[in-house]
Amino acid sequence: MSIIDHVTRRSFVRALTAMSGAVACESLTRVIMAAPSKNTQRIEEPMCKCESVMKPGNETILILIYPGFTSLDAIAPQHVFSSMIGAKVKFVAKTLDPVRCEGGFEIIPQLTFDQCPDSPTLLMVPGGSMGTLEAIKDRATVDFIRRVGGGASMAGSVCTGSLLLGAAGLLKGYQATCHWQLLELLPLFGAFPSTKRVVFDRNRVTGAGVTAGLDFALELVRFYRGDFYAECVELLSQYDPQPPFPRGGDPATANPAVVSFLNEMHQPFVKKTAEAIRKAENNQHSRS
Numbered sequence: 053m054s055i056i057d058h059v060t061r062r063s064f065v066r067a068l069t070a071m072s073g074a075v076a077c078e079s080l081t082r083v084i085m086a087a088p089s090k091n092t093q094r095i096e097e098p099m100c101k102c103e104s105v106m107k108p109g110n111e112t113i114l115i116l117i118y119p120g121f122t123s124l125d126a127i128a129p130q131h132v133f134s135s136m137i138g139a140k141v142k143f144v145a146k147t148l149d150p151v152r153c154e155g156g157f158e159i160i161p162q163l164t165f166d167q168c169p170d171s172p173t174l175l176m177v178p179g180g181s182m183g184t185l186e187a188i189k190d191r192a193t194v195d196f197i198r199r200v201g202g203g204a205s206m207a208g209s210v211c212t213g214s215l216l217l218g219a220a221g222l223l224k225g226y227q228a229t230c231h232w233q234l235l236e237l238l239p240l241f242g243a244f245p246s247t248k249r250v251v252f253d254r255n256r257v258t259g260a261g262v263t264a265g266l267d268f269a270l271e272l273v274r275f276y277r278g279d280f281y282a283e284c285v286e287l288l289s290q291y292d293p294q295p296p297f298p299r300g301g302d303p304a305t306a307n308p309a310v311v312s313f314l315n316e317m318h319q320p321f322v323k324k325t326a327e328a329i330r331k332a333e334n335n336q337h338s339r340s
Contacts (some may be wrong), residue, residue, distance in 0.1 A: 073106060085327075105284070108138025108330055111173040111276055114200065116216075117145050118193055120183015123153040125210040125265050129176060131191070132269035135285045136277060144168055154180050165196040171203040174272065179211030179231065181321060184259060185328045187221045194332070198222065208257040208272070210265040220333050227253040231261035232303045233318050247304070251285070251326050263301070266291055 094211060111131050115126050126143070133141045143161040145151050150158035179185075189192045197220035203205035209217050214230040217223050218241030228243045229235070229251045238245040249260050250271050259268030270291070274282035299305035 059144075082155050106137055107246075109136055109276060111136065111139040112169060113139055113141045113174045113176065114144045114163070114168055114172045115141065115176045115178070116193075116197065116213075117143050117151045117153070117159055117178065118180075118183060118187045119152055120154050120186060121145075121151070121178045122183075122211060122262060123157070123159075124153045125178030125180070125213060126153075126159070128263070128265040129178075129210065129241040129269035129272075132266065132273060132285060132289065135288060136273060136281075139276075154183055162285075165192065165200075167202055168196075168237055170200060171205070172200065173204065174206045174208060175201040175204045175209075175321075177201070177209040177213035177216045179209065179213040179215070179262075181212070182275075184212045184215060185325060188328050188332050189214055194220050204255075206255050206257055206272075208259070208268065210259040210268055211261045212325075214238065214243075214258045214339075215241075215329065217241075217256070219329065223256065226256045227251050228256065228258040229260045229264075230258065233315065233322060234325060237322070237326055237329060239331065240326070 053329055099133065111133075113128055115133075116124055119141075130141060143151075143159055144161050144163045144165065144173050145161035146165055148161055150160050152158045155268065170299055175197070194216070197207075197216055199216065201220060201222050207217060208223055209228075209230075211231045214223065214228050215237065217228070218238060221241075221312070223238065224242035226243055227246050229246045229248055230238055232247070235245040235247070247260075249264050250268050251258050252271070252275075256271065257268065259265055265266060270282055270286055273285050288339050295301060297306075299312070
């Protein structure tokens with residue numbers, strides 16, 4: 053059994069960020085002290101920004117995990133969010149038992165549904181395939197998203213996680229995005245589908261498929277901490293995409309034969325997802 057201990061990585065990233073800031077400030081101080089005394093006062097104040105830029109925040113960010121979620125949907129944003137000094141970033145699940153992702157390895161959650169604050173800064177929901185369909189059917193999971201996502205300052209998702217936001221009633225009347233093959237299903241929740249990679253609409257933020265989780269998270273770092281901080285996180289992660297097939301990751305510009313092949317291959321799943329959504333929506337109406 054392979055288990056990722058995110059605490060170790062999170063501590064390393066924070067320590068590295070803090071150390072980098074300290075080293076930069078120390079080096080700058082040396083330059084200032086070596087400069088002619090008449091210039092010292094003039095350049096010392098505006099040049100050394102490390103303290104103000106790296107000032108700790110206090111965001112509470114909850115990342116839901118459930119059996120069969122897509123690992124990168126959750127891990128990529130968690131890596132980015134954990135670079136925000138002072139932010140509390142927690143994996144959340146129904147129990148504290150390890151949760152197996154779609155790829156087969158497990159992540160240990162830190163909080164259960166009952167232990168979560170009702171009004172976090174952000175509740176983020178990753179996507180998946182069959183795991184997401186099972187989560188849509190799970191009343192406890194959907195109720196948790198409705199309660200905590202509805203009370204959060206911001207509720208967000210990556211990939212098919214937007215289907216779970218929709219199942220919880222959190223996307224009605226909102227623009228949202230999703231994995232491109234399931235965009236057509238968002239109107240079933242009263243949402244307005246968008247082909248953008250990241251969509252902000254009031255207190256909702258949604259990211260497109262899988263790798264869009266990095267863009268999603270960096271945009272939120274910019275939202276919470278500003279452009280310069282987000283640029284630091286982007287560079288520290290060396291996020292500089294250079295795909296082997298440029299423009300091949302967007303169905304609007306990808307090889308039409310590839311788009312057609314994937315659509316044909318996944319059509320049964322899209323149909324099954326639509327059926328699960330309609331059933332969940334009918335059950336919701338019958339309960340209310």
